[in-house]
Amino acid sequence: MISRSFLCDSLSSLQRFADQLASQPLIEEANIQLNGELGSGKSTFTRFLLQSLGVKGTIKSPTYAVMEEYLVHTPSKDIHIWHFDFYRFNDPSEWEDAGFRDVFLMRGLKISEWPEKAKGYLSQPDLWIDFQFIDSAQGEDLRNIQINALSKRGEALISG
Ligand SMILES: Nc1ncnc2c1ncn2[C@@H]1O[C@H](COP(=O)(O)OP(=O)(O)OP(=O)(O)O)[C@@H](O)[C@H]1O
Ligand SMILES: [Mg+2]
Secondary structure, eight states: OEEEEEEEOSHHHHHHHHHHHHTSGGGGGOEEEEEEOTTSSHHHHHHHHHHHTTOOSOOOOTTTTSEEEEEEEOSSOEEEEEEEEGGGOOOTHHHHHTTHHHHTTSSSEEEEESGGGGTTTSOOOSEEEEEEEOOOTTOOOOEEEEEEEOSHHHHHHHHO
């Protein structure tokens, strides 16, 4: 497993990280899980990443719907993206009924917040990103972001 981490002290630093990931062609097939406390920046990061990939308009947090789907048209190809927030996922039948199982078998980018709430359903991701608050005397919005690559694709994504 390859890991790297950085101190994120601003939204622009988070955006730079998202832009860098979005610039990798392999992102279009990646499975990414975001771990971290409430308000640690998972949805904010996802918004930056999706905007960087070309998603226009509002990017809603899928807390109630569990899943939001996007299709980005580019001159050369379409990018299919699914954003999950499993915070309120508590009905195992939903995995089959809402078609989540099928989504994870499709080509495209899948990003999941609160993956531990769907433990046992989700497979190992390419990237597992951990958002941790850091206490600082200055009261800044400081976070440590650790990126763990759990597959060859994940390793390529963070080495590129
Ligand atoms: N450096 C930073 N990185 C990320 N978020 C930041 C940063 N600085 C300030 N924020 C703010 O912190 C909040 C993070 O909220 P966000 O909804 O992204 O968290 P979340 O991890 O998705 O929470 P939840 O578990 O409720 O889904 C946003 O209001 C964002 O603007
Ligand atoms: Mg969120």
